[in-house]
Amino acid sequence: MTTLYALHEGEAGGARARCDIIAKACARAGIGFRALDSLTCDYLNLPRLRAGDILxxxxxxxxxxETLLWREDIGTFRTCGARWFTNGGxxxxxxxxxxxDGFPAPRTCHRLPASNENLPAIVESLGGFPLVIKAGDGTLGIGVMIVESMRSLRSVLDFLRTTGREFILREYIAxxxxxxxxVLGxxxxxxxxxxxxxxxxxxLPYREGGQQMRFGPDIEALAIAAGTACGHAFTGxxxxxxxxxxxxILEVNPPSNFVALExxxxIPVGDMIVEYLMDDARRKSR
Structure with a gap:
């Protein structure tokens, strides 16, 4: 019987709720389910996935x-073809x-400048103040900051350079x-x-005033193309x-959080996920 292996890192990102939704969808689809916590699993005795399983x-x-368990003949959302994976966070x-790749996005300096020497030219190239600073590892808006003056920018950058973390500097768009x-497929x-x-x-998070809304075929096509370009078939x-x-485009999040949708x-996202991955597994294991 096909088994879906659901990986999670402790309780991060609402892992329990995500795994519960997927476990129930697997039961409805008649396939096995196993959750693996990357923080506590036994790395010397990992399961061996079979052709047609799902990761x-x-x-x-x-x-x-994920890198240790991956093989070519299983179902997965990864479409990049890599044999190892880097931090999606x-x-x-x-x-x-x-x-x-030329997608429409805010003007961006993809790494903080090493010094404050050329800040006036950088600010001008990004369209002037205010500017947005975004941490590479933030989530739910944490690590996204707005800076509205040169003296604020100088002092904030002086501190951020001491953290050893990655940040980008971006144009602010009202x-x-x-x-x-x-996006799924x-x-x-x-x-x-x-x-x-x-x-x-x-x-704000969806439960704090968000609402369902359609944005038209052009923006939907843009979102699908962005997810495809990032090598993942399930993205927010x-x-x-x-x-x-x-x-x-502000960012692509692989995989998307799907708990609120469900x-x-x-929206039966759990069933959609399992159906998509089962089809992918069947195709790859022929």
């Missing part, structure tokens, strides 16, 4: 475990990929809409508009739509 990394971590790496589109299976608090500039693509209606919106 689903449900969050951003567990990439070492650094969404700024996907920003660089999309910039390289939003008309801040959207999340969830070549379809958008759910989309929502984030609310923004009047005293903030970041999108965040897009900011400016006051003139122009879309800009539990709050009534």
């Amino acid at each position: 689903f990394n449900t969050g951003r971590g567990s990439v070492r475990l 650094d969404t700024t790496a996907y920003c660089a990929m999309l910039s390289r 939003p008309h809409h801040l959207a999340r589109l969830v 070549d379809s958008v299976i759910g989309s929502l508009k984030y609310a923004i608090h009047e005293d903030d500039f970041r999108g 693509v965040d897009i900011i739509i400016d006051q003139a209606g122009q879309p800009f 539990t709050d919106m009534g």
Whole structure:
């Protein structure tokens, strides 16, 4: 019997809720389910996946475990063809990929300048203040900062350089809409508009004022293309739509969080995930 192996890193990213949804979908589909916690599993006695099994990394971590378990004839959302995987938690790496490939995105300095010497020229090239600083490993808006003056920028950068973390510096775009589109394969299976608090500039979690919203075929096609370019078949693509209606990709999140879509919106994402991965496993194991 086909078994789906769901990887998670402790309780990060609502792992328990994600695994519960997938376990129930596997039961409905008549396949086996096994959750593996990359923080506590026995790396000397890992399971050996068989042709036609499924490997689903449900969050951003567990990439070492995913690399150890991967084989060519199993179902997976990875489409990049790599035999090893890097940390999917650094969404700024996907920003660089999309910039390289010409996708519409805010103007970006993909690494903080090593000194403050050329800051005026950098600020001008990004369109002036305010500017946005984004940490590579942030989530739920944590690590995204807005800077509105040169003296603030200088002092903030002086500190950030001491942290040893990766950051990018970006143009600020005033939003008309801040959207999340969830892409599965070549379809958008759910989309929502984030609310923004009047005293903030970041999108709030869906349960804090978000609403379902469709954004039209052009923006859906852009989201699908972005997910494909990032080598993953199940992504959450965040897009900011400016006051003139122009879309800009903020980031791609592989895999997308899907708990709210399932539990709050009534979209059977768990069943969709399992069906997609079963089809992928059958195709690869022929």
